[in-house]
Amino acid sequence: MGDDDAVAQLLDLARDIFGTPVAALARAAVPGQGPVVEQASSALDPRTTVRLLADTDLTRGALAVDVLRPDGTPGGRLLGVPAGAVEPLDSRQVEALHVVAALVAGVLHHRDRRRAEHRGRLASLEALVRGRGRSTVLQPIVDVRTGAVVGAEALSRFTGEDGYPRGPEQVFADARSAGAGVQLERAAVASALALLPGLPAGTYLSVNASAEALLDPATREVLLASQPERVVVEVTEHDPVIDYEALAESTAELRAGGLRLAVDDAGSGFASLQHVLHLSPDVVKLDIAFVRGIDADPARRAVARALVGFATEVGSTMVAEGVERTAELSVLRELGVHCAQGYLLGRPALPPLPVVRPDDTTTVLLPAQPREH
Numbered sequence: 001m002g003d004d005d006a007v008a009q010l011l012d013l014a015r016d017i018f019g020t021p022v023a024a025l026a027r028a029a030v031p032g033q034g035p036v037v038e039q040a041s042s043a044l045d046p047r048t049t050v051r052l053l054a055d056t057d058l059t060r061g062a063l064a065v066d067v068l069r070p071d072g073t074p075g076g077r078l079l080g081v082p083a084g085a086v087e088p089l090d091s092r093q094v095e096a097l098h099v100v101a102a103l104v105a106g107v108l109h110h111r112d113r114r115r116a117e118h119r120g121r122l123a124s125l126e127a128l129v130r131g132r133g134r135s136t137v138l139q140p141i142v143d144v145r146t147g148a149v150v151g152a153e154a155l156s157r158f159t160g161e162d163g164y165p166r167g168p169e170q171v172f173a174d175a176r177s178a179g180a181g182v183q184l185e186r187a188a189v190a191s192a193l194a195l196l197p198g199l200p201a202g203t204y205l206s207v208n209a210s211a212e213a214l215l216d217p218a219t220r221e222v223l224l225a226s227q228p229e230r231v232v233v234e235v236t237e238h239d240p241v242i243d244y245e246a247l248a249e250s251t252a253e254l255r256a257g258g259l260r261l262a263v264d265d266a267g268s269g270f271a272s273l274q275h276v277l278h279l280s281p282d283v284v285k286l287d288i289a290f291v292r293g294i295d296a297d298p299a300r301r302a303v304a305r306a307l308v309g310f311a312t313e314v315g316s317t318m319v320a321e322g323v324e325r326t327a328e329l330s331v332l333r334e335l336g337v338h339c340a341q342g343y344l345l346g347r348p349a350l351p352p353l354p355v356v357r358p359d360d361t362t363t364v365l366l367p368a369q370p371r372e373h
Contacts (some may be wrong), residue, residue: 003111004039007104011041011078014100017093018063018080022049025067025104026058027076034059035077044083052081062086065097067105075105118178124161125180128171129187133159136191138353140346141206141319144333151204151232152353153341154192185213186222193226195351203353206232206262206283211241214250228258232283236264244278251279262319284311286337288322295327301335308336 007025015023022042026035035058042049056079063080078101089097128134138152158166175184185208192207199205213219214235223233233254241247251261262283286307294300304320311318320332323342332340 003107006107007039008041010100010104010107011039014078014097015041015043015080017096017100018089019087019093020063020080020082022052022081022083024053024056024079024081025076026079027067027108038076048083052083056081063089065094065101067101067108069105070109075108078104121174122178122180125175125178125184128158128175129180129184131187131191133161133166134188134191135159135350136188136195137348138195138205138351139341139348140353141339141341142345144320144329144337144340149200149203149346149353150339151206152199153206153234154188154195154208155348156188156191157348181210182213182216182219185209186216186219189213189219190222193222193231196227196230198351199230199353204230204232204260206234208234208236208264210236211247214254215246220250220254223254223259224257228254231258232260232262234262234264234283234285235279235281241278248279280314281316284316284318286318286320288342291320291322291328291332291340291342292324293328295325295331301331304332304337305335312336 011023011025015021021044022040024037024040027038028034029036029038037053037058040049040053044052058077058079061077061079061081063082063086065078066074067076067078069075078097124133135157137155137157139155140149141151141153142148143150156168156171158168158171160166172181172184175181189207189209192205196205207223209219209223214233223231233251235251255261260282261279262285263279263281264285284307286304290300290304290307292300294304308318317339318337320337320340321342323329323332323340323344325344329340329344
């Protein structure tokens with residue numbers, strides 16, 4: 001049951017106790033101003049109810065009980081609105097109405113607190129969009145055959161007002177639930193692309209974007225305004241894609257501008273494989289779940305081998321994520337994985353990006369011209 005429904009039921013009860021055709025909850029809409037009717041229960045038609053409420057003194061009504069906040073300060077009034085002469089309340093009615101008022105106060109307290117927390121989250125998200133409490137780190141992507149750094153993935157990092165780190169997944173999830181997901185993603189992409197001029201020649205930058213963000217024209221405009229021939233967009237998996245045709249059109253616009261497309265966390269779920277089938281990505285990123293312990297697990301090797309073969313068949317480059325041990329890297333190299341990233345090869349860190357060799361390695365992942373689709 002929602003808060004409004006709970007208050008509505010309590011107002012029905014208050015109306016019965018008052019013995020009036022209308023009961024109302026009056027509260028100050030703006031601090032320092034007089035009260036207004038926030039919610040009402042009525043046995044009359046709407047027009048008569050409105051007229052009665054308009055004729056009622058909300059501050060000095062004879063049939064009224066104060067609603068007190070937990071700290072004892074006034075939080076509103078329960079009003080009984082009669083259609084005729086006012087009958088005074090007896091002690092039992094007053095006692096019962098005080099109980100109802102206390103219950104209403106409890107509902108309002110929790111509702112107001114949730115609303116305040118929601119406003120606080122929105123304010124925090126707006127600050128993150130502007131860049132406060134948000135930074136971008138780069139994790140090297142390495143050619144496993146030569147050891148050369150060929151690019152970097154841009155990752156957002158967040159810090160709360162208390163100075164402690166906040167998990168990126170939770171922050172983006174909060175932003176999505178608050179309706180600011182695409183806005184925060186777009187800001188993160190813009191911050192990442194600002195680092196591109198500082199990357200070594202020949203390297204590329206990989207940025208993350210959800211399908212919803214890629215459907216947003218403003219996000220695509222930001223992506224195309226940089227050096228698109230050096231940018232790979234990783235399609236992340238948050239929510240199911242409802243319209244792959246529209247997403248394919250959006251990604252086609254980006255590719256026509258020179259960007260390359262990657263599918264993140266391949267193999268981690270049905271959606272990522274759907275991305276591969278529908279979007280024909282230039283890069284397929286092998287999920288960490290199949291990389292961790294691959295040297296000791298035949299099942300992981302079998303899955304990775306199949307995905308490498310699939311990527312080769314569709315003309316995509318395979319990049320393994322989450323490589324932390326030399327033995328894992330050796331197996332990936334044997335399986336034909338082209339590139340990898342992970343703590344073994346470089347932790348996410350603030351720029352500049354380390355470079356193993358200065359020669360141009362862009363062509364390892366980025367062909368000179370987009371493939372025909």
